[in-house]
Amino acid sequence: xxxxGRVINGGDAKGEALVLDVPFSFIGDFDPDTGxxxxxxxxxxxxSLANKILVCPSGKGGTIxxxxxxxxxxxxNAPAAILCTKAExxxxxxxxxxxxxILDNFNQNPVERIKTGxxxxxxxxxxxxxx
Amino acid sequence: xxxxxxxxxxxxxEYGPGIEKCMSILIRLGEAFGAERMVRIASAHTMPKEPPDxxxxxxxxxxxxxxxxxxxxxxxxxxxxxxxxxxxxxxxxLQELSNYKRRLDIYRRIGFYxxxxxxPILVGNLPLxxxxxxxxxSGAQLLANSLIGARTNRDGTVANLATAITGRAPYxxxxxxxxxxxxxxxxxxxxxxxxxxxxxxxxxxxYVGGIAxxxxxxxxxxxxxxxxxxxxxxxxxxxxxxxVSICHIVGLTPEAPNLPQALGNRKPSEVIKVGxxxxxxxxxxxxxxxxxxxxxxVFGCPHCTVAELKTMASRxxxxxxxxxxxxxxxxxxxxxxxxxxxxxxxxxxxxGGVISSxxxxxxxxxxxxxxxxxxxxxxxxxxxxxxxxxxxxxKLLIGDMETCIDAVTGGEWKGGNP
Numbered sequence: 001x002x003x004x005g006r007v008i009n010g011g012d013a014k015g016e017a018l019v020l021d022v023p024f025s026f027i028g029d030f031d032p033d034t035g036x037x038x039x040x041x042x043x044x045x046x047x048s049l050a051n052k053i054l055v056c057p058s059g060k061g062g063t064i065x066x067x068x069x070x071x072x073x074x075x076x077n078a079p080a081a082i083l084c085t086k087a088e089x090x091x092x093x094x095x096x097x098x099x100x101x102i103l104d105n106f107n108q109n110p111v112e113r114i115k116t117g118x119x120x121x122x123x124x125x126x127x128x129x130x131x
Numbered sequence: 132x133x134x135x136x137x138x139x140x141x142x143x144x145e146y147g148p149g150i151e152k153c154m155s156i157l158i159r160l161g162e163a164f165g166a167e168r169m170v171r172i173a174s175a176h177t178m179p180k181e182p183p184d185x186x187x188x189x190x191x192x193x194x195x196x197x198x199x200x201x202x203x204x205x206x207x208x209x210x211x212x213x214x215x216x217x218x219x220x221x222x223x224x225l226q227e228l229s230n231y232k233r234r235l236d237i238y239r240r241i242g243f244y245x246x247x248x249x250x251p252i253l254v255g256n257l258p259l260x261x262x263x264x265x266x267x268x269s270g271a272q273l274l275a276n277s278l279i280g281a282r283t284n285r286d287g288t289v290a291n292l293a294t295a296i297t298g299r300a301p302y303x304x305x306x307x308x309x310x311x312x313x314x315x316x317x318x319x320x321x322x323x324x325x326x327x328x329x330x331x332x333x334x335x336x337x338y339v340g341g342i343a344x345x346x347x348x349x350x351x352x353x354x355x356x357x358x359x360x361x362x363x364x365x366x367x368x369x370x371x372x373x374x375v376s377i378c379h380i381v382g383l384t385p386e387a388p389n390l391p392q393a394l395g396n397r398k399p400s401e402v403i404k405v406g407x408x409x410x411x412x413x414x415x416x417x418x419x420x421x422x423x424x425x426x427x428x429v430f431g432c433p434h435c436t437v438a439e440l441k442t443m444a445s446r447x448x449x450x451x452x453x454x455x456x457x458x459x460x461x462x463x464x465x466x467x468x469x470x471x472x473x474x475x476x477x478x479x480x481x482x483g484g485v486i487s488s489x490x491x492x493x494x495x496x497x498x499x500x501x502x503x504x505x506x507x508x509x510x511x512x513x514x515x516x517x518x519x520x521x522x523x524x525x526k527l528l529i530g531d532m533e534t535c536i537d538a539v540t541g542g543e544w545k546g547g548n549p
Contacts, residue, residue, distance in 0.1 A: 008163040061374060063267060064178065064206075066289035070185045087163060093287040096159050097185070 003110060003127040005083065005103035009096045013081035014121045017114050017129075018049055020056040026069040026094050027062035035077030044116070053120040054079040055110050059091025069094035081122050083110045103127065132161050132301075133168045141297060147192025153293035160290055161301030170302045173262035173281070175200040175295030176251045176271055177243065178288045183233040189292055193241045197298030201246040201256040202238065203268050204434070205231070207496035208459065210247075210487040217459065217485050218500040241296070247488040248463035250363070250434045252279070255465075260385045263306055265294035269370035270433050270512070277378040278362060280385035282306045285376060305376055311386060312395030313349035313379050315342075320406035324353050330509055330531050332365040334413040335405050337511040340373030342403050349379040349393040357383065360436055367433050368511040417514045417529040418546055425528065425538035426503040431461025432491040432513035437470050439532070443484075444475040446533050450540040452483030455502060458539050460484055461491040482540070495520035507535040507544065 022039070026032070029039045035050035050072075059065075072078040082095050087104040095102035101122050110127070114120070119130040134142065142158060144151040161169065179202045181189075208217055211231055214224045238245060246254045249268050252275075258264045260280035266272050267288060275281045284304040286294065294300045304310060317339050327335075339348065348369070357365075357380075369375040379387035387393035430443065443460065452458045460479065462470070467486055470476045476486060489497070492513045499521060507528040508514055514527040530538075530546030538544040 009159055061285075063269075063285065063287045063291075064180065066287045067178075067180060067182055067185070070182050070289075074182065074184065089160065089164060089290075090287045092163050093156075093160060093290050096156050097289045 001113065001129040001131055003106045003108055003113065003129070004125055005127060006105040007101070007103055007125050008087055008092050009099065009102045010124065011099070011101040012123055013053065013101050014119070015051055015053045015080040017055050017116055017118045017120050018044065018047060018052040019111060019114055019116045020044065020054070021111065022056070023058040023060040023088070024054065024056045025060045025062040025090065026065040026072065030068070030072070032068050032072035032075065032077060035072060049079045050077045051080050053122070054082045055084070055114050056082070057085045057111050059084070059088035061090060063090065065090050066094045066097040069098050073098035083114070083127060085109055085111055132158055132166060138169055138299060149189050149191035149193045150297055153189055153296045154299070156289060156293045157297065157299060157301055161303065164301070164303050166301035166303040168302050169299040170263045170306065171298055172198055172264050172294055172300050173258045174198055174256050174264045175291065176203060176256060176266040176268065177292050177295050178203045178206070178267045179234055179247065180206055180288070181234060181292065183230055186234055186237055186292070189296060190237050190241050193296055195242050196296050198295065199256060200243045200295045201248070201251040201254060202243055203271070204247050204249050204461070204488060204490035206490050206493045208487055208489040208491065208494045209497045210489045213485055213487055217487060219497045223497060243295070246463055246465065248434050249490065250274070250463070253434065253436065253466055254463050263300060265291050265300050267291045269374065270367045273366050273370050273375065273378060274363070276305060276376055277366060277384050282311070309395070311377060312347060312397065313377070313393050314346040314400045315348045316394070316399035316402045317348055317350040318402055318404050319350070319352035320404045322406060324357070328531050329360060329364040330414065330529055331410050332361050333368055333509070333511040334410040336365045336368035337372045337515070338405060338409050338413040339403055340369040340371060340375055343369070343373050343375050345374045345376070346400070347377040347379070348375055349381060349387055349390065351381045351390055353380050353383060355383045360438060363433055364510070368515070371512045371515045414529055417511070417527045423505050423526065423528060423544050425456065425505050425507045425535070425544050427457040427459065427506045428535040428539045429459050429491050429494065429506055429508040429510070429513050430532060430535070432508065432510035435460055435462040435466070437466055437473065437475070440470040440475040440479065441473070442532060443536065444478040446536045447482040447484065447540065448478055450482055452539050453541060456539040457500065457503070458482070458484040458536070459491065460486045461489060462486055463488055492516035493520070495525070499525060507538050507546070509535055
């Protein structure tokens with residue numbers, strides 16, 4: 001399956017998808033020291049985001065989030081790319097700070113079409129999902 | 132995006148690698164959110180918690196930034212000058228100190244002022260009405276947008292730093308006239324504004340913020356004589372229980388000469404009424420339990436003015452903070468010096484209080500001293516964050532400054548249920 005989106009920060013990336021059903025922030029929802037998801041009560045709590053392709057509906061507040069993303073990136077714990085339904089400024093800023101691809105505004109909603117564990121490759125504005 | 136020649140040169144590395152990186156971040160963000168151009172900013176206020184390597188990269192080759200830039204609090208109670216007196220664990224302090232010193236070298240080189248305060252207005256960072264600025268900190272942003280009528284977006288810490296270093300920001304969001312009008316009208320219902328205490332003002336802000344969420348608001352019915360402390364306690368909680376960016380006050384703030392103008396000649400989408408009952412209920416959120424033993428009193432969220440230190444000193448004169456009790460005050464160094472020349476700090480410190488430039492809302496990040504189970508404060512913002520950051524392990528009580536002081540200097544907690 002192929003999806004086409006809008007490139008906010010460009011680049012190529014490959015990795016396993018981790019699909020969240022809720023908006024994500026690097027602060028509060030994530031532990032930069034381990035790379036693990038820290039959303040209390042979420043079924044994916046404790047799953048690692050490191051080098052994965054994060055798929056989520058959007059981002060959310062927490063102005064210090066870009067610093068946290070950078071700390072994670074320095075430790076090798078940041079995701080490899082972010083695909084979202086509709087980007088929000090702080091999630092974009094976080095991705096741009098560590099220079100990983102971030103795309104939004106797809107022809108099909110990535111949160112609905114992609115499943116956790118599927119292998120994804122990103123080439124410019126095209127996202128290939130292995131089925 | 133349409134860039135000027137200078138901006139193009141910044142983006143292509145002619146001004147060095149730091150400026151190039153900063154400009155490239157701002158261009159990508161501006162393009163993602165539809166900005167057609169950059170504007171020059173008049174001042175910046177940034178967050179001194181950068182991962183030191185990131186700050187190094189973004190400031191590489193920079194010797195002087197274009198705009199006056201002040202620094203926010205260190206986002207915990209930690210203050211490099213008095214952490215021992217506060218009982219902050221050494222392990223935490225040493226880590227903070229090492230990062231603090233690395234950043235400090237860079238701040239000195241590029242000219243970021245070591246103010247360490249959430250209230251840049253107090254230390255002379257004072258843009259004009261209509262100035263574009265980039266300020267970090269939800270309270271500082273709200274005051275800049277509302278009280279001064281300067282224009283700041285709710286930037287993240289990296290866009291904010293990039294803006295401070297380049298002096299440029301994407302022309303978007305709250306920079307535009309059409310995004311600055313109020314949507315929600317707040318009407319005071321049979322309240323005498325001259326009788327309201329600081330905690331009453333705080334309760335109004337905390338109540339309204341929870342309903343207004345991220346919408347701009349306008350308050351009608353307050354007199355133009357309100358002083359800075361009253362406005363500070365009213366506004367800070369708006370971005371605590373909610374994420375209000377602009378709070379106009381009819382007849383008082385610069386973009387609200389009258390109600391229709393504040394609303395952009397539209398009808399409000401909602402009217403919030405606030406009366407005695409709403410204030411009482413809001414205070415009750417942090418007031419249950421009548422005879423609690425208070426372990427710590429906290430003031431300075433947002434940071435204290437010298438006027439507040441005068442009140443504090445007169446209440447503390449001849450008293451002592453009890454054994455195993457604490458009194459912490461947040462205030463910037465520059466104001467500390469002024470309060471010292473007035474003789475206030477001596478009284479407070481002799482009584483056992485500690486005055487820190489740290490952030491009193493983020494106390495648990497330093498972390499909270501051993502044995503502190505009940506904290507009394509006059510600030511809804513501090514109460515909100517301390518109770519949440521400690522996941523309810525520390526109990527918060529709201530009361531006026533005098534009530535809080537009495538409870539840690541031999542008296543009992545008299546706030547209780549209103």
